[in-house]
Amino acid sequence: MAKNEANSALKIIPLGGLHEIGKNTCVFEYDDEIILLDAGLAFPTEAMHGVNIVLPDTSYLRENRHKIKGMIVTHGHEDHIGGIAFHLKQFEIPVIHGPRLAMAMLEGKLEEAGVRDRTELRSVLPRDLVRIGQHFFVEYIRNTHSIADSFTVAIHTPLGVVIHTGDFKFDHTPVDGEKFDVQRLAEHGEKGVLCLLSDSTNSEVPGFTPSERSVYPNLDRVFSQATGRLFVTTFASSVHRINMILQLAQKHNRVVTVVGRSMLNLIAHARNLGYVKCEDNLLQPLHTVRNLPDDNVLILTTGSQGETMAAMTRIANKEHPHIKIREGDTVVFSANPIPGNTIAVVNTIDKLMLQGAKVVYGRDKGIHVSGHGCQEDQKLMIALTRPKFFLPVHGEHRMLVKHSETAQSMGIPAENMVIIQNGDIVELTETSIRAAGKVQAGIELVDTSSSGMVSAKVLQERQRMAEEGIVTIAAAIDWTGKLMAKPEIHLRGVVTSVERSLIQKWVQQRIEEILGVRWSEFASLEGEQPEIDWGGLQGTLERELARSIRRELQCQPTVTLLMQIPDEPPVKVADGRRRRTRTAAQVAS
Numbered sequence: 366m367a368k369n370e371a372n373s374a375l376k377i378i379p380l381g382g383l384h385e386i387g388k389n390t391c392v393f394e395y396d397d398e399i400i401l402l403d404a405g406l407a408f409p410t411e412a413m414h415g416v417n418i419v420l421p422d423t424s425y426l427r428e429n430r431h432k433i434k435g436m437i438v439t440h441g442h443e444d445h446i447g448g449i450a451f452h453l454k455q456f457e458i459p460v461i462h463g464p465r466l467a468m469a470m471l472e473g474k475l476e477e478a479g480v481r482d483r484t485e486l487r488s489v490l491p492r493d494l495v496r497i498g499q500h501f502f503v504e505y506i507r508n509t510h511s512i513a514d515s516f517t518v519a520i521h522t523p524l525g526v527v528i529h530t531g532d533f534k535f536d537h538t539p540v541d542g543e544k545f546d547v548q549r550l551a552e553h554g555e556k557g558v559l560c561l562l563s564d565s566t567n568s569e570v571p572g573f574t575p576s577e578r579s580v581y582p583n584l585d586r587v588f589s590q591a592t593g594r595l596f597v598t599t600f601a602s603s604v605h606r607i608n609m610i611l612q613l614a615q616k617h618n619r620v621v622t623v624v625g626r627s628m629l630n631l632i633a634h635a636r637n638l639g640y641v642k643c644e645d646n647l648l649q650p651l652h653t654v655r656n657l658p659d660d661n662v663l664i665l666t667t668g669s670q671g672e673t674m675a676a677m678t679r680i681a682n683k684e685h686p687h688i689k690i691r692e693g694d695t696v697v698f699s700a701n702p703i704p705g706n707t708i709a710v711v712n713t714i715d716k717l718m719l720q721g722a723k724v725v726y727g728r729d730k731g732i733h734v735s736g737h738g739c740q741e742d743q744k745l746m747i748a749l750t751r752p753k754f755f756l757p758v759h760g761e762h763r764m765l766v767k768h769s770e771t772a773q774s775m776g777i778p779a780e781n782m783v784i785i786q787n788g789d790i791v792e793l794t795e796t797s798i799r800a801a802g803k804v805q806a807g808i809e810l811v812d813t814s815s816s817g818m819v820s821a822k823v824l825q826e827r828q829r830m831a832e833e834g835i836v837t838i839a840a841a842i843d844w845t846g847k848l849m850a851k852p853e854i855h856l857r858g859v860v861t862s863v864e865r866s867l868i869q870k871w872v873q874q875r876i877e878e879i880l881g882v883r884w885s886e887f888a889s890l891e892g893e894q895p896e897i898d899w900g901g902l903q904g905t906l907e908r909e910l911a912r913s914i915r916r917e918l919q920c921q922p923t924v925t926l927l928m929q930i931p932d933e934p935p936v937k938v939a940d941g942r943r944r945r946t947r948t949a950a951q952v953a954s
Contacts, residue, residue: 373395373396373523374524374801375394375523375527375792375793376393376394376792376793377391377560377756378391378425378789378804379785379789380392380422380425380426380787380804380806381405381787383760383785383786384786385407385761385787386566386704386705387406387407387444388407388419388420388421388444388448389403389405389758389759390405390421391403391562392425393520393522394432395523395524398434398498398499399426399433399434400433400436400437400497400498401433401436401437402437402518402529403436403439403445403446404436404452405442405443405444405447406420406443407444418451418810419810419811420811421787421808421809422807424804425788425804427455430457433457433458434498434501435462435497436449436458436462436463436484437463437497437503437520438461438464438467438468439463439467439517439518439529440463440515440516441470445467446467446471446474449461449474449475450474450477450478450480451478453478453480454480457483457484459485461485462503463488464488464514465490465514465638466513466514466635468486468487468488469637470630470631471486473634490505491506492505492506492507493505500522501520501522502520504518505518506518506546506549507545508530509534509535509536509543510531510532511577511600511603512604512736513541513543513605513635513640514638515533519549519558522559524794524795525795526553526556527561527793528558528750528752529562529758530564530746531564532566532737532759533545533564533737534737534742535742535745539577540578541604541605550746553750554748554751555751557751558750558751558752559752559793560753560755560798561746561747561750561752561754562756562757562758563746563756563768564738565759565764565768566764567735567737567739567743568739568760568764568771570739572741573738573739573742575734576734577605577606577609577734577736579731580606580609580699580731580734581609584609584699585616587695587725588617589617591695592659592695593691593694593695594662594663594664594691594693595664596664596666596694596722597665597666597697598665598666598676598696598698599665599698599700601627601628601631601667602627603699603736604635604640607631607632607665608640610663611643611647611648615644618661619660619661619663620648620649620654620662620663621647621648621649621664621665622648622650622662622664623648623666624651624664624667624676625675626667627667628665651687651688668681670702670703670706671710671712671713673709676688678713681714681716681717682716691720691721692721693723694721695723695725696717696722696723696724697724697725697732698724698725698726698732699732701728704761710726740771743771743772744771747777754793755769755777756783757772757782762784765784769782781798783800786806787806788804788805788807790804832921833858833859833921833922834857834859834920834922835857835858835922835924836856836857836859836914836923836924837854837925837927838852838855838872838910838924839852839853839855839926839928840853841928842880842902842930843930843931844931848873851873852869852873852876854869854872858922859918859920859922860920861918863918868914871913871914871917872910872913872914875910879905879906879909887899899928899930902928907925907926
């Protein structure tokens with residue numbers, strides 16, 4: 366590609382995936398063109414009450430939507446494609462290129478969200494080269510990961526080739542036989558790679574990540590020892606693992622029923638594309654397997670991470686409408702908890718054990734391996750690509766630091782790499798790499814039950830209600846600024862030793878004080894009818910009552926005032942006295 370005479374810098378701006386695990390989203394910008402690499406989501410923490418999905422702040426993309434020329438998708442994990450449907454509601458992406466499995470999964474998501482017409486989906490094959498805009502050519506290079514159809518990408522820019530590894534490990538005996546295209550990586554390394562952006566997830570772990578096939582004999586042993594019903598939970602997107610589980614079910618004469626929407630969808634797509642292969646009669650609906658002997662049943666479920674609404678979690682909580690744990694069942698967790706999920710997972714395991722299940726879990730059982738490369742995988746990636754500059758991505762801060770140390774041990778000078786945060790702008794030229802400012806970054810919280818974004822203020826209110834409770838006050842006020850009855854007080858989740866009657870007395874006195882002092886600020890008595898700023902009055906009362914209640918109770922509950930007023934105001938008569946207007950119904954009577 367011809368070099369740009371102006372020698373503009375290539376900007377690399379990660380909006381998610383740094384100093385965290387999840388919501389991987391990266392912007393590549395050259396002159397007036399932007400391409401996106403992946404657009405993932407993350408899952409909420411326990412403090413994010415009512416939040417279902419966490420997305421990166423896309424303010425920068427909304428402001429520069431006219432520059433967006435397309436998107437590159439590396440593979441079909443939710444932390445790489447889960448945010449796309451939400452982003453398309455805010456800005457268009459002209460074209461999205463990605464692997465067949467990821468595109469099949471994405472199409473369903475976009476249809477469900479009603480945004481399928483806002484982009485064009487194009488499937489790619491290994492070594493396909495696609496053009497996006499005037500400045501970018503992207504080559505897809507097959508890699509190996511925990512999901513089928515995963516790619517590393519070589520992005521050809523006017524300044525040189527930038528390689529983004531995507532999620533990867535070097536699996537030399539992949540379950541599907543699709544090997545990492547190390548030859549193509551080496552060819553790029555021989556010609557010259559300007560910069561390598563590399564997955565840092567396992568940068569603290571020495572050695573190579575084991576092959577996915579290493580799990581097979583250990584699962585085989587567990588299956589052979591199980592005498593009752595066999596439950597297996599794993600990541601819904603672990604196509605290779607699911608393939609092995611189905612093979613072992615066939616070997617051990619067990620019929621499989623799949624429970625969990627995400628797993629059902631992925632298996633359907635993977636079977637259509639040939640990534641999951643099994644006989645049709647191996648998979649049976651739940652109502653069919655109920656009539657089979659226990660030792661002929663395998664139930665494959667979601668919920669390996671203790672997700673609240675996932676099938677295995679609901680089974681453990683005795684909330685699943687069709688499945689109950691019985692004494693003698695065996696439950697296999699073929700996944701390790703990702704950071705932040707450990708407590709939810711161990712709680713689920715405890716509940717299953719209390720109901721009589723034998724639970725097989727833990728790293729020592731050898732029933733799970735990571736899809737991310739460890740230190741030796743990362744060294745091999747650097748050795749093959751031989752980059753001039755290096756940018757560790759996809760990981761928490763300590764992981765990025767450790768990966769940079771590994772890169773330095775491979776001969777990349779410290780001044781040729783930067784460790785950045787989400788929103789940092791990396792400027793890359795043929796001779797330099799540097800952090801050059803920031804764009805707005807952070808998180809956007811989605812409550813899917815209401816199809817709306819949860820603002821920081823709303824989240825703060827939810828957290829306060831969860832931690833300190835809520836006080837609701839109902840007060841009826843007439844057109845002269847007097848209480849029409851004693852206010853009603855309701856406390857929910859508030860811990861206090863103060864008697865409710867005393868609280869009610871405080872509240873009534875405080876309302877009367879405020880009305881007595883400040884009524885004239887909100888009431889205008891000129892003209893035939895008084896004009897009252899009821900909204901302003903309610904806001905003032907609510908704020909003042911909240912201060913008083915929090916001071917008296919020595920806690921910080923949410924305080925809400927419900928104010929009742931008469932339907933119609935009084936009107937003046939000739940002698941200046943006031944009388945109430947009558948409604949049409951009263952006049953008629």
